[in-house]
Amino acid sequence: MTDPKDALQPGDALLLVDVQIDFCPGGNLPVAEGDQVVPVLNRWLAAAREKGIPVYASRDWHPSGHMSFAARGGQWPDHCLQDSAGAAFHPELALPDDTVVISKGVRFDKDQYSAFDETGLAERLRQDGVTRVWVGGLALDVCVEATALGGREAGFDVRLIPEASKAITADGAARAIAAMREAGVTIEEALG
Numbered sequence: 001m002t003d004p005k006d007a008l009q010p011g012d013a014l015l016l017v018d019v020q021i022d023f024c025p026g027g028n029l030p031v032a033e034g035d036q037v038v039p040v041l042n043r044w045l046a047a048a049r050e051k052g053i054p055v056y057a058s059r060d061w062h063p064s065g066h067m068s069f070a071a072r073g074g075q076w077p078d079h080c081l082q083d084s085a086g087a088a089f090h091p092e093l094a095l096p097d098d099t100v101v102i103s104k105g106v107r108f109d110k111d112q113y114s115a116f117d118e119t120g121l122a123e124r125l126r127q128d129g130v131t132r133v134w135v136g137g138l139a140l141d142v143c144v145e146a147t148a149l150g151g152r153e154a155g156f157d158v159r160l161i162p163e164a165s166k167a168i169t170a171d172g173a174a175r176a177i178a179a180m181r182e183a184g185v186t187i188e189e190a191l192g
Helices: 034-051 121-127 140-153 170-182
Strands: 012-017 055-060 100-104 132-138 157-166
Touching: 012 034, 012 140, 034 132, 034 157, 055 121, 055 140, 132 140, 140 157, 140 170, 157 170
Parallel strands: 012 055, 012 132, 055 100, 132 157
Antiparallel strands: none
16 A cells, blocks of 8 residues: 555655546546546645645647547547647646646647657656656556656656556556556555
8 A cells, every 4th residue: 555645755756647637537538437546646646745746747738630639540539639628637636836737749740648758857857856756647558658658768766656547448457557567667556
């Protein structure tokens, strides 16, 4: 069992991946029970505030007609359009005012699943003195996985918070966990 108050230490950061309306039930690309990560992440956010740990939050921020959309030959329905209600962070997510927001999926020529993919996040984390990154969000088997792997590639100690992440499919979750473990991501114990 991972208690965020015990787990978070100086040099850490909390990185929330794409906890947006469109990825929650009722959204354009919902992850089953995606909204259930919010209370878990709020516990981590409260602990981060208490301990002075910086918070970063990635968001899909697609331009209209993005190449990842089915209408353009991509694999996803339209989702997280810039400035749309669906692109907003979940309204119950208690992000602090000083959260660093990372917008991804903004390019016209490719998709960006990882919050580290050409966003400058690794450099910002280094500037902020971060060496260990705690990751949770949506979806475990797409953007959370890509972000965790991107963090490892950038040289960070990455810890996945499994109870703060939901996958599109159970098979996808198993594959993502295996890939992350192989890359050296620490998979924290789920809360009881």
